[in-house]
Amino acid sequence: MKTAFNWGSNFGLRVIGKAVVEAEKEKTEVKAAETPKKLRAWKCIVCGEIIISAQRPEICPVCGAPAEAFIEIPYSEIAFSSDSKESILILGNGVAAINAAEAIRLRNKACSIEIVGEEDQLAYNRPMLTKDFFADFKQDEFLLKTESWYRENNINVTLNTKAVELNTTTQVVTLDNNEARHYDRLVIATGSDCFLPPIKGIQHDNVVKIRHLKDVAKIKKLLTTSKRALIIGGGILGLEAAWQMKKAGLEVVVFEMLPALMLRQLDETTSSKLRALTEAKGIEVQTNVKIKEITGEGRLAEGILLEDGRDFHGDLIIISAGIAANTTLAKNAGIVVNRAIAVDAKMETNVKGIFAAGDCAEFEGHDWAIWPQAVDMGKIAGANAVGDNVTYTPIVPAVSIHALDTDLYAIGDCGKNPETNYFSIEMNDAAKPFYAKYFFADNLFVGGVLFYDTHKNIFLIEALSTKMTYPEFLKEEPNR
Numbered sequence: 001m002k003t004a005f006n007w008g009s010n011f012g013l014r015v016i017g018k019a020v021v022e023a024e025k026e027k028t029e030v031k032a033a034e035t036p037k038k039l040r041a042w043k044c045i046v047c048g049e050i051i052i053s054a055q056r057p058e059i060c061p062v063c064g065a066p067a068e069a070f071i072e073i074p075y076s077e078i079a080f081s082s083d084s085k086e087s088i089l090i091l092g093n094g095v096a097a098i099n100a101a102e103a104i105r106l107r108n109k110a111c112s113i114e115i116v117g118e119e120d121q122l123a124y125n126r127p128m129l130t131k132d133f134f135a136d137f138k139q140d141e142f143l144l145k146t147e148s149w150y151r152e153n154n155i156n157v158t159l160n161t162k163a164v165e166l167n168t169t170t171q172v173v174t175l176d177n178n179e180a181r182h183y184d185r186l187v188i189a190t191g192s193d194c195f196l197p198p199i200k201g202i203q204h205d206n207v208v209k210i211r212h213l214k215d216v217a218k219i220k221k222l223l224t225t226s227k228r229a230l231i232i233g234g235g236i237l238g239l240e241a242a243w244q245m246k247k248a249g250l251e252v253v254v255f256e257m258l259p260a261l262m263l264r265q266l267d268e269t270t271s272s273k274l275r276a277l278t279e280a281k282g283i284e285v286q287t288n289v290k291i292k293e294i295t296g297e298g299r300l301a302e303g304i305l306l307e308d309g310r311d312f313h314g315d316l317i318i319i320s321a322g323i324a325a326n327t328t329l330a331k332n333a334g335i336v337v338n339r340a341i342a343v344d345a346k347m348e349t350n351v352k353g354i355f356a357a358g359d360c361a362e363f364e365g366h367d368w369a370i371w372p373q374a375v376d377m378g379k380i381a382g383a384n385a386v387g388d389n390v391t392y393t394p395i396v397p398a399v400s401i402h403a404l405d406t407d408l409y410a411i412g413d414c415g416k417n418p419e420t421n422y423f424s425i426e427m428n429d430a431a432k433p434f435y436a437k438y439f440f441a442d443n444l445f446v447g448g449v450l451f452y453d454t455h456k457n458i459f460l461i462e463a464l465s466t467k468m469t470y471p472e473f474l475k476e477e478p479n480r
Helices: 011-034 095-107 147-152 213-223 236-247 268-280 328-332 371-385 457-465 470-476
Strands: 040-044 050-053 070-073 087-091 112-116 155-158 163-167 172-175 180-182 185-188 192-194 207-209 228-232 251-256 283-287 291-295 303-306 311-313 316-319 323-325 341-343 354-356 361-363 398-403 406-412 423-429 434-441 444-451
Touching (some): 070 457, 087 095, 095 371, 207 213, 213 316, 228 236, 228 303, 236 251, 236 268, 236 283, 236 316, 268 283, 268 406, 268 434, 268 444, 354 371, 398 457, 406 457, 434 470
Parallel strands (some): 087 112, 087 185, 112 155, 207 316, 228 316
Antiparallel strands (some): 192 323, 291 303, 303 311, 406 444, 423 434, 434 444
């Protein structure tokens, strides 16, 4: 599974794999015509894609994950259908928006659907921006849906356009090109953007974030004259970006404000192992730092000055300091916003007929801002926007990193609540290598970490979902 998840070197395999999926689909259709088989639903634990098939998929057509990354989920055919010719407007052009549009069209072939997105590109696999920096991002396989899919499903797309005003009374959205759109139902899927900390000097031309294709294009241009990259942020995206810069031949320094890497997701032991691996790959790590300013007198930054007086030279500075939900439009329109847009189990906001999904939305106070959550939220928002009655089931929060020639997977609560009494068990095999740490509270499995070899991730999902007890966990854990 480690090889299958090596995003950079296996991008080509995913392209080939997409053809394999189509071929397998054709085979299945032929066999089904001869001998009908019961359809089943399979969910990719990496990206959240759901595939309806009698057989377990060979490969995920969205992220390229192999067959073992699929878990079976309950399947039921869509019973709701409508022929209403209402107008449904979707703001945003990411994975939540696309899944909302698909859910709408599956239930209503007659309604009008328009997607309005700020980028000039059809929706694409955004996580690949840091996982495979040097991939050809213009390939159809990088897109979530091909251009023909939009035509075949009669979905209008307006790109390079931003919604700047929402009037919930007249049900009109004003765009930055001075055009207006009336809607009967509205789905806000505006996603999130990189959080830019208030650091002096952040405006320099060679200080960049990685969130959009234009950011990648800018960094590729800067790479031609850069020798040392400074990465602000030691989370998943920061480490993946650091690894891409290292592979490009640059010296790399990572700056993390917390005392350890990925401390919000990992326990201290695993975090220290991750740091050791990062440094072993030739990437310098500075933790528990406070950045005073990004230095430089002219157009280009020259480095980073810390509060303790240390100065680090660098000619490319990448910021990966978390994300912030894009909620300004909703907030200005009177929609309830906390950290993100508040929604109920139907993904509906406090304004009837307006739904929100993805990174810009929060349910019961949680906005994990991860890909699988956006997929599920988008499906629910779209279904209810067209008149169906389905509810959202919160995902089990999990994160994964594919960099540094290895894999890391963390799920659930890895000992992060100071008010909880945990006990844990560790497995460590340096020869393979393999490391795992499992956390229990009140005799129940509550979270775990897999390092180097992540093939047990599906078992951890099942253990968490079924509230497996400690004795049950020891009995059921594979290859123990």
